[in-house]
Amino acid sequence: MSKLFSHQIQLTEKVLDLRLQRQNIVTGNIANVNTPGYKARRLEFEEKLQDALNQNSLGKMTRTQGAHLPSTFSAAGFKGEAFDNFTAREIYGQDHVNLETEITNSAKNTMMYNALTLVIKKNFDGMSRVISEGSK
Numbered sequence: 001m002s003k004l005f006s007h008q009i010q011l012t013e014k015v016l017d018l019r020l021q022r023q024n025i026v027t028g029n030i031a032n033v034n035t036p037g038y039k040a041r042r043l044e045f046e047e048k049l050q051d052a053l054n055q056n057s058l059g060k061m062t063r064t065q066g067a068h069l070p071s072t073f074s075a076a077g078f079k080g081e082a083f084d085n086f087t088a089r090e091i092y093g094q095d096h097v098n099l100e101t102e103i104t105n106s107a108k109n110t111m112m113y114n115a116l117t118l119v120i121k122k123n124f125d126g127m128s129r130v131i132s133e134g135s136k
Contacts, residue, residue, distance in 0.1 A: 009120075012116055016113065016116055018043070019113040020113070022105075023109050023110070023113070026109065030097070030099065030106070032097060038096070039092055039095065039096070039097075040096070041092055042091040044091060
């Protein structure tokens with residue numbers, strides 16, 4: 001199975017790990033909402049991830065030369081080995097913990113995590129369907 005989805009799985013695995021790290025940091029911020037002197041922390045990785053994929057913020061491939069044609073990113077041609085040493089940037093905040101902001105961050109992160117797991121599930125469901133239909 002890993003040969004069939006190797007590029008997408010490696011990328012999705014890394015993003016899911018980063019989302020989990022972010023959720024742990026947000027949870028820590030919420031847990032310390034009443035701790036005197038505690039500064040909210042953040043985990044930023046989207047911009048660095050787009051740079052590693054050679055994409056701009058709109059999800060398009062960046063043009064390194066004027067002669068290159070613009071194209072949309074295709075995960076089929078992506079080599080996931082670039083993420084072996086990829087690390088997110090943890091930022092220590094300037095301000096105290098804002099509970100509403102942290103709950104919003106948690107909800108957004110949870111939705112993004114669930115969306116990625118749904119994509120993986122659909123890939124495996126499709127493969128399962130192909131296998132079961134092929135055996136008839």
